[in-house]
Amino acid sequence: xxxxVCVKQIPDPxxxxxxxxxxxxxxxxxxxxxxxxxxxxxxxxxxLADASGGGDVTLVSMAPNGETSGLRTxxxxxxxxxxxxxxxxxxxxxALGTAKVLAAAIKRAEPDLILAATESTDGYTGTTPVxxxxxxxxxxxTFAKKVEITGDSVKVERQTEAGYDEVECxxxxxxxxxxxxxxxxYPSFKGIMxxxxxxxxxxxxxxxxxxASQVGAAGARQEVTEVADAEARSSGEIVVDEGEGYAxxxxxxxxxxxx
Amino acid sequence: MSxxxxxxxxxxxDGAPITTSLELITAAxxxxxxxxxxxxxxxxxxxxxxxGEYGVTTVYDVGDLGGALPGAPVAxxxxxxxxSGGGPDAVLFPATYDGRDIAGRLSVKLDRxxxxxxxxxxxxxxxxxxxxxxxxxxxxxxxxxxxxxxEIFVVRAKSFAAEPSGGAPAAVVASPAPxxxxxxxxxxxxxxxxERTGPKLDEANVVVSGGRGLGEKDQYAxxxxxxxxxxxxxxASRAIVDAGWVPYSHQVGQTGKTVKPTVYVACxxxxxxxxxxxxxxxxxxxxxxxxxxxxxxSVADLGIVGDVHKVLPQLIEAxxxxx
Numbered sequence: 001x002x003x004x005v006c007v008k009q010i011p012d013p014x015x016x017x018x019x020x021x022x023x024x025x026x027x028x029x030x031x032x033x034x035x036x037x038x039x040x041x042x043x044x045x046x047x048l049a050d051a052s053g054g055g056d057v058t059l060v061s062m063a064p065n066g067e068t069s070g071l072r073t074x075x076x077x078x079x080x081x082x083x084x085x086x087x088x089x090x091x092x093x094x095a096l097g098t099a100k101v102l103a104a105a106i107k108r109a110e111p112d113l114i115l116a117a118t119e120s121t122d123g124y125t126g127t128t129p130v131x132x133x134x135x136x137x138x139x140x141x142t143f144a145k146k147v148e149i150t151g152d153s154v155k156v157e158r159q160t161e162a163g164y165d166e167v168e169c170x171x172x173x174x175x176x177x178x179x180x181x182x183x184x185x186y187p188s189f190k191g192i193m194x195x196x197x198x199x200x201x202x203x204x205x206x207x208x209x210x211x212a213s214q215v216g217a218a219g220a221r222q223e224v225t226e227v228a229d230a231e232a233r234s235s236g237e238i239v240v241d242e243g244e245g246y247a248x249x250x251x252x253x254x255x256x257x258x259x
Numbered sequence: 260m261s262x263x264x265x266x267x268x269x270x271x272x273d274g275a276p277i278t279t280s281l282e283l284i285t286a287a288x289x290x291x292x293x294x295x296x297x298x299x300x301x302x303x304x305x306x307x308x309x310x311g312e313y314g315v316t317t318v319y320d321v322g323d324l325g326g327a328l329p330g331a332p333v334a335x336x337x338x339x340x341x342x343s344g345g346g347p348d349a350v351l352f353p354a355t356y357d358g359r360d361i362a363g364r365l366s367v368k369l370d371r372x373x374x375x376x377x378x379x380x381x382x383x384x385x386x387x388x389x390x391x392x393x394x395x396x397x398x399x400x401x402x403x404x405x406x407x408x409x410e411i412f413v414v415r416a417k418s419f420a421a422e423p424s425g426g427a428p429a430a431v432v433a434s435p436a437p438x439x440x441x442x443x444x445x446x447x448x449x450x451x452x453x454e455r456t457g458p459k460l461d462e463a464n465v466v467v468s469g470g471r472g473l474g475e476k477d478q479y480a481x482x483x484x485x486x487x488x489x490x491x492x493x494x495a496s497r498a499i500v501d502a503g504w505v506p507y508s509h510q511v512g513q514t515g516k517t518v519k520p521t522v523y524v525a526c527x528x529x530x531x532x533x534x535x536x537x538x539x540x541x542x543x544x545x546x547x548x549x550x551x552x553x554x555x556x557s558v559a560d561l562g563i564v565g566d567v568h569k570v571l572p573q574l575i576e577a578x579x580x581x582x
Contacts, residue, residue, distance in 0.1 A: 127373055134363070134364045137440065137442055140330060140331075162453065163453035167447050169445035180500065180503060180507075221406040222374060225402060229398055230397055230399045232397075235557050236559055237562070239563050240564045245563040256522060258521060
């Protein structure tokens, strides 16, 4: 079974984020890393491909600047190859534009299953995977906490407000996985070495037959009008616990009439 | 273009519209023009009264989906209604599992972008202006759409207060989904409800949440015990949900629930951006953490720098001796 995993390379979430004062886009200069949320999809894909008795796991990703360090991490985990759509015109692309680019690239790989995270850690729009599904004319199941393949359909335990639903869906399909669906493996030394020589096909927007007006800031058809500091929440009283900290909590709860 | 008509997705759970949908209907009323709703499932007729009370004049009923996941069929029904004329200037979706699915598919069908994680809406020049909390809520970004066509927004829970306006029951107009082909082939074959006792996480007056600082899964029992003693609900950070200590339904934060209780007690939670977004608008925040530099202390009204394994048992004992 051939599986495509949509992955995103993002600025290190541990570092403070910033917006470009001119474009109001998230600053993506500097090193990008594989979004942690994507490690679950990559692991799931590797396990499902293995269980089906073979087939390739292909990564599909988009970046304005040709960055591949995050892709190498996923290749080191065991993915066979990657398709990177990299083009200066992609800067400022929104979720729908991203979906158009990813869908066009995924089509070339002709996968049986497309996996993605429920949302990225940096943009967290959370709509790109279903937009990809709609563009490809495929069904989708979001928020999967368990994924099984039986024959030519996928069975998913999908998170709900009350618990979870069992959902069945014919392949090919798009499935988004929650963190915790599987435990991602750490890349081995051998995997890291092998990843250096795995193929990364780099394509432009034109290579995909897409019009440049559909991507980038122009294609996004939305604009940031203002960025302002939120009303700061003033930090309150700090008590270093020396055995009586609990009593201060009780006093506080009494003041609020919770007790 | 002025805003003459707004549609709101009225998600119905257990026979009633969810609170977030009622919040959006209330907000839509203040943005000008007519407010109409889109609903699906077999209970639309019975919620027309409630929707009318909050200001909805007409509800478009997609009807029973026959077990299909709502994303594809409901988006197709909305797109068909838009195409047949009389469509809205904006469509508001609650940020729920199904709301996001429907909004994403609708965005492709209409070839219109979608703005998600909205926490505020105002009427602007020629359309709506949305507010988004970014970088853990430290900054507010405002955005608007350009170009022609309906504006699609996905709005977070508790961004507005739900208030009835005392309107007459909404008229119900059947608006079934056209054939969705392969896109609508995902089908629910069974539903599982995870039992919870006590008040609901997003409705509780007190929320006690635990994080990685608890050290191990068994220690979450302290959180549940304290929550019970305070007649509150037990929540969790994403870190311990990902680690499998507690079900996803306990998660507070960006990808979990948004809560605004009278008191939020964060125990062993460092306060990552992901978590702060879901709880920083609580009326009062108590944080217990042994790392005095933890970001959670920057939003706490009362911060206890201490070991949760010492403070929580003492707190629990003291509360027990009171009752």
